[in-house]
Amino acid sequence: MIDLYYWTTPNGHKITIFLEEAGLAYRLIPVNIGKGEQFAPDFLKIAPNNRIPAILDHAPADGGAPVSMFESGAILLYLAEKTGQFIAADLRGRASTLEWLFWQMAGLGPMAGQNHHFSVYAPEKIPYAIDRYVKETNRLYGVLDRRLAGRDFIAGAYSIADMACYPWIVSHKRQSQNLDDFPNVKRWFESIRARPAVERAYARAEEINPAQPPMSDEAKKVLFGQTAANTAR
Numbered sequence: 001m002i003d004l005y006y007w008t009t010p011n012g013h014k015i016t017i018f019l020e021e022a023g024l025a026y027r028l029i030p031v032n033i034g035k036g037e038q039f040a041p042d043f044l045k046i047a048p049n050n051r052i053p054a055i056l057d058h059a060p061a062d063g064g065a066p067v068s069m070f071e072s073g074a075i076l077l078y079l080a081e082k083t084g085q086f087i088a089a090d091l092r093g094r095a096s097t098l099e100w101l102f103w104q105m106a107g108l109g110p111m112a113g114q115n116h117h118f119s120v121y122a123p124e125k126i127p128y129a130i131d132r133y134v135k136e137t138n139r140l141y142g143v144l145d146r147r148l149a150g151r152d153f154i155a156g157a158y159s160i161a162d163m164a165c166y167p168w169i170v171s172h173k174r175q176s177q178n179l180d181d182f183p184n185v186k187r188w189f190e191s192i193r194a195r196p197a198v199e200r201a202y203a204r205a206e207e208i209n210p211a212q213p214p215m216s217d218e219a220k221k222v223l224f225g226q227t228a229a230n231t232a233r
């Protein structure tokens, strides 16, 4: 059994997608980040960065004590290694899965995240910041589009690289990106959206946080303006 500390955000969806695809038994533990639940002492013990997702694997492959993990890319890799699924077994396939997984973690995720922040959440609209992140997101979509030309998936067979990228493309409109400009991304996106496991993963999100209401002022206060001092627990 795997406990998944989860909220209904792109980084959370990556892990429900994997667990649904692999058919692993898991329990969702909602961590409502808009209410500050990411600062609960028990959560911080396994996720010291006060961010979801995190997991607790009660049956690790070495048969020892439960293993906890934070950081969605590390969790995807851990689960792929645990199950032997969604990462190529050969050296070259594995290398290409890892490079695109890390590309998502270090590029697409953070840039699209800042794009959301300045375009949607920031209390003042700062044209330079919006333009900077919309353009950088656009560049990254272009990189992904070129990668997907002539390919069904990002790194050979369907893999953790696809699972990492897909949830960040779901919110393309919020990122001011038009999928018609990226036909390979669009084809890939539609094929992943239609996967039954992906549908189940997003249905779990609906159960936990129906209709995903717009972020409240209270949630903005919790999420934005965190510093070392005010998050020290």
Ligand SMILES: N[C@@H](CCC(=O)N[C@@H](CS)C(=O)NCC(=O)O)C(=O)O
Binding pocket: 009, 010, 011, 012, 033, 038, 050, 051, 052, 053, 070, 071, 072, 073, 222, 223
């Ligand atoms: N690099 C981290 C980022 C995780 C992350 O930013 N999680 C967000 C939700 S998508 C969060 O928990 N935010 C809580 C907060 O900002 O306090 C990962 O991929 O796991």
